[in-house]
Amino acid sequence: MKRHAMPRKPVLKRPAFWIVLILILIVGGTTIGHQPIKVLFSHQTMTKSKPKPKPKPVKLTPGEKKVAQKYHLSSRATANAHAAKVTAIGDSVMVDITPEMKEVFPHVLINGAVGRQFYDLPNITQSLKAENKLAENVVVNLGTNGPPEKSDISRFLKVVGKKRQVYWINTHVPTQKWEGQTNRLIASTAKSHRNVHVVDWHDLSQNQSAWFAPDEVHLQTKGATAYVGLLAKTMAK
Known part of the structure; x- marks a missing residue:
């Protein structure tokens, strides 16, 4: 008789998946200045604001x-x-x-x-x-x-x-x-x-x-x- 393959668990229900994900986040966090995860994914941290140009000095007659x-x-x-x-x-x-x-x-x-x-x-x-x-x-x-x-x-x-x-x-x-x-x-x-x-x-x-x-x-x-x-x-x- 042929053996029926056991149905695989969804990825999100596998303990190994979560262990690997946690390790990635921990390691990734230590390599990017220990910033909070929500800040790392913020658009504001990805784009640096340009400094405002200083007004030119005014010369008077x-x-x-x-x-x-x-x-x-x-x-x-x-x-x-x-x-x-x-x-x-x-x-x-x-x-x-x-x-x-x-x-x-x-x-x-x-x-x-x-x-x-x-x-x-x-x-x-x-x-x-x-x-x-x-x-x-x-x-x-x-x-x-x-x-x-x-x-x-x-x-x-x-x-x-x-x-x-x-x-x-x-x-x-x-x-x-x-x-x-x-x-x-x-x-x-x-x-x-x-x-x-x-x-x-x-x-x-x-x-x-x-x-x-x-x-x-x-x-x-x-x-x-x-x-x-x-x-x-x-x-x-």
């Missing part, structure tokens, strides 16, 4: 070095400001700081007016855009003469679009009750729009009475320097 020193700016912030194309829209404060703005931002177009309100902003922005004068960076300085309305801000942002960057300078008008309301609305707008950035003049100017004229709103020379320097630093971030 003699004139730019004077600007950097006067406004307490880094070389990079100074170079960025000198190259940036900017449209600045504001009220009488913007009118007052025109010389400083042009010194730090040579390519700035300033549109300022005494007594300007927030509700003027959408139409002014639309006119500048139609004339091809709305740059990739838009600076807004309004709030001295009254608080904004959400509808005016929405109209303005619709005109600006999502590609331009908006740098919104908040307000220092301690004698007016709308100061907090204005600054809260500017902050909430920045939180909900990625291209809107707060330039926190209100915070920087606290307890700096020497920066202001007697009305506590318009700026002396030191205040104008600090104001424009803060803008350049914020835009360089």
